[in-house]
Amino acid sequence: GENVEQHPSTLSVQEGDSAVIKCTYSDSASNYFPWYKQELGKRPQLIIDIRSNVGEKKDQRIAVTLNKTAKHFSLHITETQPEDSAVYFCAALDTGRRALTFGSGTRLQVQP
């Protein structure tokens, strides 16, 4: 099955700085890579996703990059704000199960 590793587990940045979270996956056939944000006490919600036919996708201050050769993808948040503080999960599609495998999460803290 799919194995997804996520780093770092915690990340603290100053407001206005950029934050980068990285994930690697093992299933070379995987073609779908979403990112979820979970605020304290709330449910995870999708913030951006990318499919394997593109290398980068942007949505305002967030972007995701994908390197299929190296089997890694990253989340980039620019101009961070306190409301970006949350736990972020990457995921990759396990093509055998046809279901997502999630990374272990990154707790991002944006210091005002």
Next chain:
Amino acid sequence: DADVTQTPRNRITKTGKRIMLECSQTKGHDRMYWYRQDPGLGLRLIYYSFDVKDINKGEISDGYSVSRQAQAKFSLSLESAIPNQTALYFCATSGTNGGEQYFGPGTRLTVT
């Protein structure tokens, strides 16, 4: 997101008891999932269902069972609860082509 609901929201039970967690959705999605969330371990897939007659084991199905009573309802049972099943449980749904998953609000289960 009131489209995916879970009951109960909190439950404390004793070792050896049988417990059922329920999930309902009004999104009209075929696919439904059960995850557990533990600190530092992310979201791990317990069971998932692509339609009423298609139920599959996830990464950590031992000690759990499920029932898909209708397209809109997917229940998770712990036949004989044990303390290491203490966790936050999430139900999620997605459309036929996979893609974005919509999570319920979660059920916090404590087994004493």
